[in-house]
Amino acid sequence: MDALDRAILNTLQDGFPVCERPFRLVAAGLGISETTLIERLEALLAAGMLSRFGPLYHAERLGGAVLLAAMRVPTADLERVAALVNEFPEVAHNYARDHELNLWFVIATEHPARVPAVVTEIESVTGLKVYPFPKREEYFVGLRFEV
């Protein structure tokens, strides 16, 4: 990554215009050509420096539902239980964390009624209690990395 890549990343984290030639507009601000900007973006995506480029959707405002939940899993059983949890297509993230509550996962679904059902089904297939941590209030989501 050179200085231009960093400038592109920093600029495009803030947003991208909705207009006929958005790349040309952003490129002009960076003092480069539209073609150069598109080529750099293709390379940053191919190299994995960018996870994606485009609109970021808000699951709940799309009518979906998201729930963070945790379980207390005996250490020897962690891999097996994590695999059982992963089998649910509604489970979007699943992490082991260094705490008594040691398995943390996120249920994300287009169908809010599926959330309590998935919780019950996970308890049933694992034989373990699921601790739901629903969001009461959201203060911030996002992160701006100066690179």
Add this chain to the structure above:
Amino acid sequence: MVGRIDSHDRAIILATQAGLPLVPRPYQAVADRLGLTAEEVMVRLRRLLALGVIRRIGAVPNHYALGYRANGMSVWDVPDERISAVGRQVGALSFVSHCYHRPRRLPEWPYNLFAMVHGRHRREVEQGVAAIAELLGGDHRGHAVLYSTRLYKKTGLRLRPPS
């Protein structure tokens, strides 16, 4: 909220959720795939932005690839009557990516404020946690930092095309 999203909006979401086409006229390219005009796609995208259905359009950096390899889920016990005020302050810190009020699960879980802290290494995460503790001051009645030790799954919510 879903009632405000019609079938054209949904088609635009499906066509863009993996990313925008990297061509000089990306909205025209989306419109061509859907049989709409570029103007209609842009009007709808602006409306979805205004409704907050789209958080933003832009680049999502891979923080791990960019060197931010450490993250800790910091959780705090703060007085309920103070949480909205302090939650906004903690959420405004540059190294915090997600900040939420969530319920306690007493007796085993006294924490009601969750803040995900990122850093290039664990020491930076610890510095971030110390900064939050200082900001909370007397509203800080206890905290824990949960580091991830294994990643078992990471995907996003994806709308499925109508079957």
